[in-house]
Amino acid sequence: MKKYLKPYPDKCIACRACESACSMLYFKEDSAEKSCIRISENAAGNDINVCNQCQTCVATCPTLALKVNAQGVVMVDKNLCISCYMCVAACPTKSMHRYMNGLNPFKCVACGMCAKSCPTEAIAIGQE
Amino acid sequence: MDTSNINAMKANHRLLTEYKYDLKPVIKGYNRRTLYINLSHNIIKEKYVSDEMIEKFVGGKGFDLKLMWDAVMDTTKWNDPENEIVISFGPLCGNTNYPGSGKSIVTTISPLTGIPVDCNVGGHFGPYTKFSGFDALELQGKAKEDVIVFIDGDKGIVQIFTAPDEDLNSHIVAEQFIHEFADEPGKEQFVSVVSSGQASDHVLITCLNFSFWDKRRQVARLKQAGRGGTGTVFRDKHIKALVVKYSGLKGDTNHPVDIETLQKTGLRLHKEIEKGDSTQCHMREMGTAHLMEVMNDYDLLPTKNFKYGQTDEAIGLHSKEFKALFTQGVPDGCWFGCSLSCCKAVDNFKPRTGPYKGQPVCVDGPEYETGAGCGSNLFIWDPKDVVEINFYCDTYGVDTISFGTSTAFAMECYEYGIIDIMHTGGLDLEWGNADAVLELLHQMARGEGFGIIVGQGVRRMKKLFAEKYCADSDLLHDIGMEAKGLEYSQYMSKESLAQQGGYTLALKGPQHDEAWLIFMDMVNNLIPTFEDKAEALHYFPMFRTWFGLQGLCKLPWNDIEPEDNATTDEPAKVPEHVQNYVDIYTAVTGKPMDKKMLIRQSERVYNFQKVFCLRMGGGKRIDDIPPYRAMGPVTEEEYLSRQERYDKALKEKAFTNPEGMSVQDKMKVLRTYRYNQYDQLVDAVYKRKGWTKEGIPTLEHLKEIGMDLPEVLEVVKRFL
Numbered sequence: 074m075k076k077y078l079k080p081y082p083d084k085c086i087a088c089r090a091c092e093s094a095c096s097m098l099y100f101k102e103d104s105a106e107k108s109c110i111r112i113s114e115n116a117a118g119n120d121i122n123v124c125n126q127c128q129t130c131v132a133t134c135p136t137l138a139l140k141v142n143a144q145g146v147v148m149v150d151k152n153l154c155i156s157c158y159m160c161v162a163a164c165p166t167k168s169m170h171r172y173m174n175g176l177n178p179f180k181c182v183a184c185g186m187c188a189k190s191c192p193t194e195a196i197a198i199g200q201e
Numbered sequence: 202m203d204t205s206n207i208n209a210m211k212a213n214h215r216l217l218t219e220y221k222y223d224l225k226p227v228i229k230g231y232n233r234r235t236l237y238i239n240l241s242h243n244i245i246k247e248k249y250v251s252d253e254m255i256e257k258f259v260g261g262k263g264f265d266l267k268l269m270w271d272a273v274m275d276t277t278k279w280n281d282p283e284n285e286i287v288i289s290f291g292p293l294c295g296n297t298n299y300p301g302s303g304k305s306i307v308t309t310i311s312p313l314t315g316i317p318v319d320c321n322v323g324g325h326f327g328p329y330t331k332f333s334g335f336d337a338l339e340l341q342g343k344a345k346e347d348v349i350v351f352i353d354g355d356k357g358i359v360q361i362f363t364a365p366d367e368d369l370n371s372h373i374v375a376e377q378f379i380h381e382f383a384d385e386p387g388k389e390q391f392v393s394v395v396s397s398g399q400a401s402d403h404v405l406i407t408c409l410n411f412s413f414w415d416k417r418r419q420v421a422r423l424k425q426a427g428r429g430g431t432g433t434v435f436r437d438k439h440i441k442a443l444v445v446k447y448s449g450l451k452g453d454t455n456h457p458v459d460i461e462t463l464q465k466t467g468l469r470l471h472k473e474i475e476k477g478d479s480t481q482c483h484m485r486e487m488g489t490a491h492l493m494e495v496m497n498d499y500d501l502l503p504t505k506n507f508k509y510g511q512t513d514e515a516i517g518l519h520s521k522e523f524k525a526l527f528t529q530g531v532p533d534g535c536w537f538g539c540s541l542s543c544c545k546a547v548d549n550f551k552p553r554t555g556p557y558k559g560q561p562v563c564v565d566g567p568e569y570e571t572g573a574g575c576g577s578n579l580f581i582w583d584p585k586d587v588v589e590i591n592f593y594c595d596t597y598g599v600d601t602i603s604f605g606t607s608t609a610f611a612m613e614c615y616e617y618g619i620i621d622i623m624h625t626g627g628l629d630l631e632w633g634n635a636d637a638v639l640e641l642l643h644q645m646a647r648g649e650g651f652g653i654i655v656g657q658g659v660r661r662m663k664k665l666f667a668e669k670y671c672a673d674s675d676l677l678h679d680i681g682m683e684a685k686g687l688e689y690s691q692y693m694s695k696e697s698l699a700q701q702g703g704y705t706l707a708l709k710g711p712q713h714d715e716a717w718l719i720f721m722d723m724v725n726n727l728i729p730t731f732e733d734k735a736e737a738l739h740y741f742p743m744f745r746t747w748f749g750l751q752g753l754c755k756l757p758w759n760d761i762e763p764e765d766n767a768t769t770d771e772p773a774k775v776p777e778h779v780q781n782y783v784d785i786y787t788a789v790t791g792k793p794m795d796k797k798m799l800i801r802q803s804e805r806v807y808n809f810q811k812v813f814c815l816r817m818g819g820g821k822r823i824d825d826i827p828p829y830r831a832m833g834p835v836t837e838e839e840y841l842s843r844q845e846r847y848d849k850a851l852k853e854k855a856f857t858n859p860e861g862m863s864v865q866d867k868m869k870v871l872r873t874y875r876y877n878q879y880d881q882l883v884d885a886v887y888k889r890k891g892w893t894k895e896g897i898p899t900l901e902h903l904k905e906i907g908m909d910l911p912e913v914l915e916v917v918k919r920f921l
Contacts, residue, residue, distance in 0.1 A: 156452020
């Protein structure tokens with residue numbers, strides 16, 4: 074089973090409520106740089122970047138700090154992470170993040186808080 | 202491994218002495234103290250690191266040499282108690298952001314050369330010892346019985362124990378001590394061990410193994426401080442192992458002044474590797490073994506003791522063969538955060554010979570040097586034989602490079618009848634006889650038979666064969682691939698004058714870690730004049746010395762290149778990556794740095810090492826002369842195998858018409874020409890390095906670079 078955040082970019086209006094909800098939940102501040110979900114506005118339309126729980130990063134971690142939980146979600150164990158960011162470089166969707174002067178990388182854990190904040194249902198929790 | 206007797210072995214340790222120290226954070230890459238241990242008298246103490254020591258010697262190899270200089274006398278031999286093994290780490294060592302940042306540098310007075318040797322080695326011991334509180338570890342004296350030194354970096358305690366029951370061979374002893382000293386099962390990754398092996402009790406061509414616990418494989422991996430016989434000194438001091446435990450590693454344990462730059466620079470390189478490695482060097486798939494067919498294609502892969510550089514049989518050791526043996530898709534960095542991930546391993550390998558026959562083991566490597574030294578150079582073409590030689594070399598504590606070159610020399614002597622089966626005690630040293638080669642290794646471990654003789658290295662074998670077996674000493678000198686007493690590493694330098702210098706002018710002996718110029722010189726003809734070559738033989742040794750000052754690995758510098766590197770002014774220098782080093786140095790230490798200052802830091806330590814060699818009785822021009830095998834064809838068969846090339850060289854370079862000349866006469870003219878060229882090269886290099894024609898650093902140069910310390914000048918003046 075894999076729980077993940079499913080994006081519907083066609084519905085996205087780039088209000089960025091999801092970014093605010095995410096960064097407020099995890100970092101207690103409203104900052105797109107500290108959001109696990111990222112919205113970008115392009116000529117072709119809006120894009121939603123968020124982890125699809127593909128687990129590529131898990132195989133790259135030298136300390137086994139990236140683990141898959143029972144719901145199929147990749148979690149960062151902050152006690153084991155040594156901030157090398159090999160996972161950030163290896164992520165095929167660029168959905169593993171770091172922030173200025175921080176240590177641990179961070180990523181979407183499919184908590185669904187952003188989906189609740191989205192006014193257009195452009196993101197939803199999915200399962201495979 | 203079977204851990205049932207771990208507690209019993211630990212219970213048999215006897216504490217000889219203990220030292221408690223204050224735990225303090227590393228600040229800007231430095232602890233500002235080193236750890237001194239005297240094994241003769243069980244003394245453990247700290248030494249303060251002054252501003253001047255940092256200014257002049259930086260860290261890593263610089264600290265090693267400075268501490269060792271102060272410890273030894275001019276007359277000190279490798280097995281005198283005052284000789285030291287010093288292990289240091291450098292200010293950038295242990296950062297988890299920039300690939301290749303976990304290196305330790307080991308120095309000692311070498312049993313092979315009598316001068317300082319330095320080895321750059323991975324594994325977790327260096328970073329953990331640094332984060333335990335020390336910028337270097339100095340080991341002096343000799344214990345009365347086998348001991349271990351344990352550094353508990355979590356509690357601030359250093360202890361010396363007797364350790365009578367643990368094994369000597371590294372693949373076993375590393376795991377024994379890891380299990381003994383880990384706080385609990387599951388925390389093995391916080392312990393690292395330095396060990397050697399049985400052979401270090403008997404022979405000189407030995408190494409040290411630095412471990413790291415591989416969490417995925419659940420085994421101790423082993424990285425080698427390979428050159429110069431460090432294992433022999435280690436065992437002569439009756440050290441069974443050094444053990445460190447440190448559990449507090451984080452991404453900022455070095456306390457850099459600018460972590461943002463450090464992280465961003467490292468991440469940029471991670472991304473380059475992620476994108477480029479699979480089309481460039483394939484380090485993640487095969488490590489340096491990817492070079493096997495490249496070297497063969499360019500006539501650079503040594504076969505039959507460096508007679509030839511190319512052969513059809515080399516397909517047997519093609520990198521795809523090693524790739525098939527290496528477990529794929531595992532992050533194989535020897536320190537955390539190295540995404541280049543080159544230290545490949547063969548899992549569940551079952552040796553077919555020796556004491557571990559049939560037991561599944563994890564073998565680190567083979568790397569290129571081992572594939573060439575213990576494979577092609579011995580005319581062994583089964584990759585599994587190479588893996589087995591690699592395994593036993595590592596666990597017995599034998600240097601695969603010196604083993605390969607020494608054995609190749611013995612095999613060539615066997616081919617010529619200089620030695621025969623009577624001399625070898627029944628070993629048939631025909632080219633390609635892997636069984637005999639493995640038996641040589643087992644003899645080194647058991648301390649018996651012809652293995653002990655080969656294990657003395659090429660220089661001592663030459664003397665022995667000439668004196669005892671009345672061999673032609675000129676021939677032995679020509680084919681014995683050693684200089685300064687150290688065996689050559691595994692590249693053919695016959696057609697590259699610059700690489701002949703790169704090898705033979707290297708301070709510790711002919712290792713390619715100072716300069717690898719074959720493609721620049723021989724293939725791409727980018728350094729055609731003596732002055733060009735001299736500039737390269739100044740810049741690259743200085744640049745590469747810097748890795749050893751900082752605790753860095755060379756490989757992420759040019760075994761991955763930025764996409765646009767070829768369009769830069771000096772692609773051989775990989776300018777973007779040099780800038781990375783400048784940036785991360787300042788990011789960690791807060792000190793100013795640029796590309797010129799980087800070279801100047803190295804020049805100080807490099808010249809200090811040069812003067813150290815002079816002080817110990819080496820370091821002179823006569824020590825910088827290669828055997829002719831490194832320069833051209835020694836035998837008629839070598840000449841004839843590449844006759845067209847050599848005839849052309851005679852005609853176009855030596856201005857001699859080869860037509861009508863005998864092969865012997867052509868060989869003589871070519872030899873005279875090449876030695877003359879080499880002499881001119883040495884003149885040019887010495888001049889560029891600020892040395893006299895005899896290879897002595899001038900007082901002016903030492904003053905200019907800031908290495909005019911009174912003790913240095915005192916030594917230099919003896920030779921001017």
